Amino acid sequence: MTTHDVALSRRAMLKGAAGLVIGLYLPEKARAQSGAAHAFRRAAGGADFAPNAFIRIGADDTVTVLIKHIEFGQGPFTGLATLVAEELDADWSKVRAEHAPSNTDFYKNLAFGVQGTGGSTAIANSYDQMRKAGATARAMLVAAAAQSWGVPAREITVERGVLRHTGTGREGRFGQFAEAAARQPVPSDPPLKDPSVFRLIGRDDGSVKKLDSAAKSNGTAQFTIDMSEPGMLTVVVAHPPRFGARVASFDASAARAVQGVVDVKQVPTGVAVYANGTWPAIKGREQLRISWDESAAEKRSSDQLIEEYRALARRPGRIAGAHGDAITTLARAERTIEAEYVFPYLAHAPMEPLDGFLRWDGQRAHARFGSQLQTLDHQAIATVLGLKPEQVELETMLAGGSFGRRAQQTSHLAAELAEVAKAIGPGRPVKLVWTREDDIRGGYYRPLIVHRMRGGLRDGKIVAWTDTVVSQSILKGSPFEAVMAKGGIDATSVEGAKEIPYDIADFRCDLHTTDVGVPVLWWRSVGHTHTGYAVECFVDELLQATGQDPVAGRLAMMGKAPREAGVLRAVAELAQWSGPGPVNGRARGVAVVKSFDSYVAQIAEVSAGDDGPRVHKVWCAVDCGVPVNPDVIRAQMEGGIGFGVGAALYGEVALDEGRPVPANFDTYRVLRIHEMPQVEVRVVNSTEKPTGVGEPGVPPIGPAVANAMARLGLGRPRRLPLVRAVA
Amino acid sequence: MALAIKVNGTIQSVDVDNDAPLLWVLRDALGLAGTKFGCGVAQCGACTVFVDGKPMRSCTLPISALGTREVTTIEGVSGREAEAVQQAWIARDVPQCGYCQSGQVMSAVALLKQVKKPSDRDIDLAMNGNVCRCATYVRIRAAIHDAARALEG
Numbered sequence: 019m020t021t022h023d024v025a026l027s028r029r030a031m032l033k034g035a036a037g038l039v040i041g042l043y044l045p046e047k048a049r050a051q052s053g054a055a056h057a058f059r060r061a062a063g064g065a066d067f068a069p070n071a072f073i074r075i076g077a078d079d080t081v082t083v084l085i086k087h088i089e090f091g092q093g094p095f096t097g098l099a100t101l102v103a104e105e106l107d108a109d110w111s112k113v114r115a116e117h118a119p120s121n122t123d124f125y126k127n128l129a130f131g132v133q134g135t136g137g138s139t140a141i142a143n144s145y146d147q148m149r150k151a152g153a154t155a156r157a158m159l160v161a162a163a164a165q166s167w168g169v170p171a172r173e174i175t176v177e178r179g180v181l182r183h184t185g186t187g188r189e190g191r192f193g194q195f196a197e198a199a200a201r202q203p204v205p206s207d208p209p210l211k212d213p214s215v216f217r218l219i220g221r222d223d224g225s226v227k228k229l230d231s232a233a234k235s236n237g238t239a240q241f242t243i244d245m246s247e248p249g250m251l252t253v254v255v256a257h258p259p260r261f262g263a264r265v266a267s268f269d270a271s272a273a274r275a276v277q278g279v280v281d282v283k284q285v286p287t288g289v290a291v292y293a294n295g296t297w298p299a300i301k302g303r304e305q306l307r308i309s310w311d312e313s314a315a316e317k318r319s320s321d322q323l324i325e326e327y328r329a330l331a332r333r334p335g336r337i338a339g340a341h342g343d344a345i346t347t348l349a350r351a352e353r354t355i356e357a358e359y360v361f362p363y364l365a366h367a368p369m370e371p372l373d374g375f376l377r378w379d380g381q382r383a384h385a386r387f388g389s390q391l392q393t394l395d396h397q398a399i400a401t402v403l404g405l406k407p408e409q410v411e412l413e414t415m416l417a418g419g420s421f422g423r424r425a426q427q428t429s430h431l432a433a434e435l436a437e438v439a440k441a442i443g444p445g446r447p448v449k450l451v452w453t454r455e456d457d458i459r460g461g462y463y464r465p466l467i468v469h470r471m472r473g474g475l476r477d478g479k480i481v482a483w484t485d486t487v488v489s490q491s492i493l494k495g496s497p498f499e500a501v502m503a504k505g506g507i508d509a510t511s512v513e514g515a516k517e518i519p520y521d522i523a524d525f526r527c528d529l530h531t532t533d534v535g536v537p538v539l540w541w542r543s544v545g546h547t548h549t550g551y552a553v554e555c556f557v558d559e560l561l562q563a564t565g566q567d568p569v570a571g572r573l574a575m576m577g578k579a580p581r582e583a584g585v586l587r588a589v590a591e592l593a594q595w596s597g598p599g600p601v602n603g604r605a606r607g608v609a610v611v612k613s614f615d616s617y618v619a620q621i622a623e624v625s626a627g628d629d630g631p632r633v634h635k636v637w638c639a640v641d642c643g644v645p646v647n648p649d650v651i652r653a654q655m656e657g658g659i660g661f662g663v664g665a666a667l668y669g670e671v672a673l674d675e676g677r678p679v680p681a682n683f684d685t686y687r688v689l690r691i692h693e694m695p696q697v698e699v700r701v702v703n704s705t706e707k708p709t710g711v712g713e714p715g716v717p718p719i720g721p722a723v724a725n726a727m728a729r730l731g732l733g734r735p736r737r738l739p740l741v742r743a744v745a
Numbered sequence: 746m747a748l749a750i751k752v753n754g755t756i757q758s759v760d761v762d763n764d765a766p767l768l769w770v771l772r773d774a775l776g777l778a779g780t781k782f783g784c785g786v787a788q789c790g791a792c793t794v795f796v797d798g799k800p801m802r803s804c805t806l807p808i809s810a811l812g813t814r815e816v817t818t819i820e821g822v823s824g825r826e827a828e829a830v831q832q833a834w835i836a837r838d839v840p841q842c843g844y845c846q847s848g849q850v851m852s853a854v855a856l857l858k859q860v861k862k863p864s865d866r867d868i869d870l871a872m873n874g875n876v877c878r879c880a881t882y883v884r885i886r887a888a889i890h891d892a893a894r895a896l897e898g
Contacts, residue, residue, distance in 0.1 A: 090841075090842045091840075091841030091842030091843065091879045092841070093841075227835075227838060228838045228840075230840070230843065231834065231835045231838050231839070231840055232835050233843070234840035234842075234843025234846050235831045235834040235835055235839070235840060235843075235846055235850060236779075236819065236831055236850075237778075237779020237780070237818070237819030237820055237847040237850075238779065239843050240778070241781075241844060243778075243781070243782060244772075244778035246773075246776065246778070252773070277762060278762070295769060295773040295774070296769050296772070296773055296782070297761075297762065297765045297766065297769040297773070298762070300785075301762075301764075367878060368842070368844075368878055369781070369783050369789070369791060369842065369844040369845045369876070369877070369878050369879075370781070370783075370842070370844045371782075371783075416842075416843070417842065417844075418781070418842050418843070418844025418845070419841075419842040419844060419878045419879060420842075421878070453785060454783065454784045454785060454786075454789075649838060650838075653838065653841060653881070653884070656880065656881070656883045656884070657841055657879045657880045657881060658880075659880070660877075660879075660880020660881075660882055660883075661878065661879070661880050663880075664880070682784050682785070682786050682788060683783075683784050683786070683788035683789050683876060684786060684788050688876055688878065689880060689882075690873045690874075690876060690882075691868065691869060691872045691873050691875070691877075691882040691885065691886065692869035692870075692873045694880060694882035694883060694886075696883070697883050
């Protein structure tokens with residue numbers, strides 16, 4: 019997902035669903051009347067004090083924060099709990115986090131209008147909301163203590179989960195007042211702290227530890243694939259070898275003969291094998307004989323698509339952003355430079371492949387999986403099973419990574435999960451498991467893209483810039499299309515390209531949207547995965563052509579981009595920048611990309627290795643507004659850089675006559691520890707509203723590495739992955 | 746086929762196919778779900794367990810090939826190295842999504858049992874079979890060095 023200001027209409031999303039409009043703080047009566055009452059009771063969980071949908075405090079002083087965003091490594095458990103604990107003045111050692119249930123009224127992403135995670139919005143949209151939730155709970159605890167002690171509330175102080183009244187010397191823990199606090203009136207507008215007195219937000223002394231590290235270091239963290247219950251069937255589905263193919267006929271006799279296989283059913287996405295355990299399900303699937311109807315299937319190869327895209331890029335597309343007259347200025351330039359960049363389909367390949375658990379008795383369904391767009395997935399399950407949304411419960415599980423893969427605008431996994439449950443009939447709990455091959459060959463890729471760039475130079479300056487983008491649309495046909503794709507322009511195809519941070523008088527970015535039968539999806543940093551590379555490589559090439567330094571040249575054009583300039587200066591200082599080199603066989607490349615309202619600049623130090631470029635070290639500066647958890651921010655930059663290096667060097671799902679070529683980690687190469695650069699991160703101080711960090715670490719690294727390669731005499735690769743370009 | 750296998754110090758009886766990989770026997774038959782499935786072809790290391798103390802990818806080890814060898818999983822790993830590694834993992838907040846970390850921890854413990862003070866090169870060799878898509882590699886490396894130092898003292 020992209021920009022923060024996208025507000026989806028719930029009406030559009032949930033056609034015909036009751037449109038309750040409920041504020042954060044509900045009086046008891048309204049709670050009981052609302053369709054959300056069930057979820058709220060669950061949220062309360064029998065705790066003594068549940069002042070709102072996000073917090074419950076037990077007599078044992080434990081503060082549990084219900085997290086509306088899925089945790090798959092990017093840190094919302096810790097981040098959102100920090101926001102609550104700050105205003106609550108909680109003792110961090112007593113704070114726990116767990117996923118909130120699926121309930122759009124309580125738990126919608128305020129940037130989307132539906133419950134869901136993406137676009138690096140978790141902290142940004144929760145910052146005020148979670149702080150208010152914490153402040154509310156604090157005020158109610160204080161009121162309860164004031165009543166009990168017979169002292170004015172304003173004389174009570176709160177520190178690390180302890181309430182105190184200095185005058186009388188009385189003190190008590192949260193747990194002691196939890197029950198009484200629940201009887202206090204809910205304040206409508208509790209005051210929030212001034213940032214100058216924050217104790218937890220921004221703290222960087224190692225005392226605000228992540229909440230989920232221990233369970234994730236000893237094997238006790240529970241993921242969807244770990245679900246098990248009596249009578250549960252494990253299900254794998256044979257999907258077609260080409261996208262858009264359908265089952266013509268199948269013979270399951272050999273599959274049924276596999277010990278442990280219970281049943282075989284056709285479902286809309288293929289043929290489902292049900293077994294007692296994962297191994298017999300996989301073995302059974304191997305024994306299926308399926309004849310596919312490929313009449314409507316996509317049969318083009320990647321190379322063919324690239325040629326078609328390159329031909330399209332010779333013609334101007336629909337204008338996505340323009341100022342001045344780029345075409346005329348290009349024609350009059352002293353010199354023009356052209357570059358064409360080609361980006362492959364990419365799989366997300368999260369460590370935990372897609373999976374889901376569903377229990378259904380014909381009347382009610384209970385699903386548990388790593389849902390990233392709960393509102394949509396919830397509705398999809400209800401639709402398939404012919405239930406009303408209130409008959410479906412959806413519980414979000416920890417997920418083993420996503421990188422965009424679980425944010426399905428089509429809810430295809432939720433729908434397949436419900437379909438396999440429906441096909442076997444009520445009363446049989448199912449666990450649907452995708453194997454790695456299903457994942458790598460299953461589509462929903464980052465699209466294949468071509469950028470054709472032209473730059474005009476005059477008097478040693480860049481005077482004109484055009485960028486023609488050719489891509490499939492991620493949003494087309496999805497519920498997001500109406501709000502995020504306007505005037506035939508899918509915002510996710512051109513974000514980062516339709517406006518650039520550089521002052522260039524004559525500018526134009528246009529787009530051709532193609533029609534290809536390969537399902538595509540957002541992939542960690544979405545459009546910036548390719549626009550960041552195209553823009554930052556091309557500007558570097560133009561600067562090199564005019565003899566300018568990559569840092570100073572960029573800064574000279576950043577008059578209207580102070581925060582981009584800020585991180586670029588910061589990273590140059592961190593890396594002690596003195597030019598791109600090479601020095602002793604190592605060159606340095608620069609890139610700066612704003613994505614999802616966060617600003618990241620990186621400098622990569624690279625040498626030429628036997629197996630392509632070797633990335634030794636990356637310096638990174640990030641400005642994401644108020645840093646809530648500085649160490650989580652650093653971790654996301656480190657991880658984003660590793661994820662980006664791997665994709666830039668090796669990532670490609672090539673299609674051979676429509677069939678994906680790679681199948682597993684042996685053929686879809688990903689970054690390993692010996693290829694990971696050292697990383698040094700500077701988190702820039704800021705008082706701006708906090709923005710996200712899950713994605714913005716990714717876009718600059720590819721172009722930073724490519725720009726270093728150019729200085730090593732290896733050329734700026736025009737076709738990714740880079741290792742292909744060198745080979 | 747009924748088999749007796751020794752897992753985490755206990756002999757367990759399981760009724761599974763001869764060719765069932767140890768991974769699925771652990772997860773589905775014994776309910777030891779800390780060991781993860783990532784690829785099924787010994788390419789990612791998420792399924793790493795100890796077989797007679799040596800790290801192995803359980804996803805490609807047929808149960809019939811196990812014999813009398815003893816299996817240790819993340820649920821049963823113990824000793825000084827395991828404690829040092831897990832403490833270092835928590836202190837550095839290594840995990841992100843956490844899914845690969847059982848395998849990472851097992852490989853790291855195995856390394857420290859073999860090499861008391863591993864170099865970066867030792868770490869590369871011991872750990873490059875364990876994929877982390879969150880790319881927590883910087884912290885994995887730092888935490889292994891931390892654990893080695895803690896074991897020295």
